[in-house]
Amino acid sequence: MQKVYLDSAATTQVREEVIAKMQEALAMYYGNPSSTHSFGRSAKTQIEKARKTIAKRLNASPSEIIFTSGGTEADNMILRCAVRDLEIKHIITSKIEHHAVLHTVEQLEEEYGIKVSYVALNECGTPSIESLETLLKEDDSKTLVSLMHVNNEIGNMIDINAFADLCKEYDAFFHSDTVQSVGHWDWDLKETNVDFITAAAHKFHGPKGIGFAFIRKNIPIKQLIHGGEQERGFRAGTEPFHNIVGLEEAFIQAYDNLEEEQKYVTGLKEYFMESLEKALPGVKFNGNCAFKEKSTYTLVNACLPLSEEKGALLLFQLDIKGIACSKGSACQSGSASGSHVLNEILNDDDAKRPSVRFSFSKYNTKEELDYVVACLKEFANS
Numbered sequence: 001m002q003k004v005y006l007d008s009a010a011t012t013q014v015r016e017e018v019i020a021k022m023q024e025a026l027a028m029y030y031g032n033p034s035s036t037h038s039f040g041r042s043a044k045t046q047i048e049k050a051r052k053t054i055a056k057r058l059n060a061s062p063s064e065i066i067f068t069s070g071g072t073e074a075d076n077m078i079l080r081c082a083v084r085d086l087e088i089k090h091i092i093t094s095k096i097e098h099h100a101v102l103h104t105v106e107q108l109e110e111e112y113g114i115k116v117s118y119v120a121l122n123e124c125g126t127p128s129i130e131s132l133e134t135l136l137k138e139d140d141s142k143t144l145v146s147l148m149h150v151n152n153e154i155g156n157m158i159d160i161n162a163f164a165d166l167c168k169e170y171d172a173f174f175h176s177d178t179v180q181s182v183g184h185w186d187w188d189l190k191e192t193n194v195d196f197i198t199a200a201a202h203k204f205h206g207p208k209g210i211g212f213a214f215i216r217k218n219i220p221i222k223q224l225i226h227g228g229e230q231e232r233g234f235r236a237g238t239e240p241f242h243n244i245v246g247l248e249e250a251f252i253q254a255y256d257n258l259e260e261e262q263k264y265v266t267g268l269k270e271y272f273m274e275s276l277e278k279a280l281p282g283v284k285f286n287g288n289c290a291f292k293e294k295s296t297y298t299l300v301n302a303c304l305p306l307s308e309e310k311g312a313l314l315l316f317q318l319d320i321k322g323i324a325c326s327k328g329s330a331c332q333s334g335s336a337s338g339s340h341v342l343n344e345i346l347n348d349d350d351a352k353r354p355s356v357r358f359s360f361s362k363y364n365t366k367e368e369l370d371y372v373v374a375c376l377k378e379f380a381n382s
Contacts, residue, residue: 003322004368008203009152009180009299009359010326015205018249022207025245033239034228043241050248054212057255059190066213066234067244071179072100074198074213077235078175079104081221082144082196083112086173089141090115094127096153096341098177101146115139119147125287125345126156126294129163136170143172149197150180153341153357154287155295157181164193173219179203179211183254184262184298195219201243205361206250210243261362266297268360272369273300279377280305286342286355299359301342303350306380311354314379321375326357 005013025046031039033047048062055062068074079101082088091105095118109116117139120131127147136143145167149160160176167174175196178187182197183204189197196219200211215221215234227236254261273290276283282305288294289301306314315327327339342355358372 001322002368002371004364004372005324006358006360006364006368006372007324007326008361009357011202011208012205012361013363014202014207014246015250015253017253018206018246021249022242022246025242029241029245033241034230043239047239047241047244050244053248054251057187057251058214059188060214061217063232064189064214064217066215066231067239067247068198068211068213068235069209069240070202070211071098071177071198071200074200074211075100075175075177076104077224078196078198078213078215078221079108079144079146081224082173082175083108083114085221086144086219087142088114088144088173090117090139090143091146092117092119092132092135092143092172093146094119094121094148095344096121096125096127096151097146097148098152098179099340101148101177102340105146115141121344123345124156124291124294125151125154125341127158127163129159129166132163133166133170136166136172143170144175145172146175146177148177148180150178150185150296151287151341152180153339154301154345155289155299156287157294157296160194161192168193180296180298183251184258184296186255186258189214189216201247201250204250204254207243207246210240210247212247257362262297264362265360265364266292268364268366268369269297269300271366272358272360272373273302275369275373276300276302276376279373280380284350286350287345298361299357301355301357303346303353303355304376304380306354308352308354310379311352314354314356317379318372318375323372323375326359327354 029043031043033044051062051065055065117135119127150157164174173195176194178197179200182199195216197214202208223234225236284303286301
């Protein structure tokens with residue numbers, strides 16, 4: 001049976017170069033980075049090298065990069081610390097954010113009694129900058145805006161510079177969950193008025209369990225996890241050194257090969273959409289998938305012309321054929337309520353049809369996509 005992995009928005013295959021670096025780290029640099037002897041100093045040196053590598057590419061200061069266990073911790077840390085330490089009274093977000101943001105904001109509303117507002121979406125599901133400005137004008141209390149750069153389910157992208165500039169104009173802090181864009185899009189944090197961003201290595205061919213937060217210099221927030229003085233006192237706990245080395249290598253590889261891989265994966269996405277349209281007349285692409293300049297090149301969310309009954313069996317049938325993809329995001333695949341993102345943007349008829357997220361990487365081929373399309377066509381006509 002052929003095996004085809006089209007779920008890279010959930011997690012990516014780890015690069016061989018990353019595995020080799022991590023194996024070397026586990027074998028050679030096993031000292032505790034907080035220890036003052038040579039074993040510890042060697043490990044600490046590698047951690048700081050990784051921090052500098054990331055900061056240089058993002059045009060940030062190394063002190064602005066804080067290693068975390070991944071995007072969820074980074075989002076929680078930023079949102080919670082902002083409310084606690086910056087005296088945020090109002091959070092503006094959208095109803096299509098990742099649950100790492102949405103559920104955290106809901107909990108903060110309950111714990112601290114802050115006001116929460118939701119930016120209106122346009123018909124394709126992108127947050128409206130006009131709506132954001134209206135919300136900022138209506139409330140002059142201390143505000144944090146949290147809007148993701150690339151939506152993890154439908155791939156919609158916001159003009160992050162325009163949103164960041166607007167927040168700056170109204171003296172609001174701006175946080176963006178950039179888990180789906182770091183490693184896939186270029187960044188210059190000196191030229192972007194964003195205060196906080198987040199990243200996870202496993203979204204760009206690195207290991208799971210490691211990511212980072214960017215926290216702009218001189219924003220006075222304190223640690224969330226207490227204990228030792230790791231991460232300059234900002235995040236306690238012995239550093240997962242092998243994962244940090246893996247993150248650095250994945251980051252280097254992603255940006256050294258960015259232009260070439262963007263071009264290749266964009267070609268796969270376009271080829272897949274054209275093939276689907278030929279094989280399954282009536283297929284629709286959710287959100288802004290069909291618009292190259294408004295959507296990420298890494299995924300397609302397709303509303304397939306199948307009955308509700310057939311739709312219920314679709315992922316099972318694809319799995320039998322060796323095909324991995326997602327109905328909604330992987331984080332909620334076990335939920336009976338379906339995708340909160342699609343629930344916000346689909347009309348009643350389309351909501352009854354199966355929508356599937358197919359996400360691509362450098363490891364996919366057109367031959368694999370042909371196989372997937374053939375399996376979908378066979379199932380639709382059976």
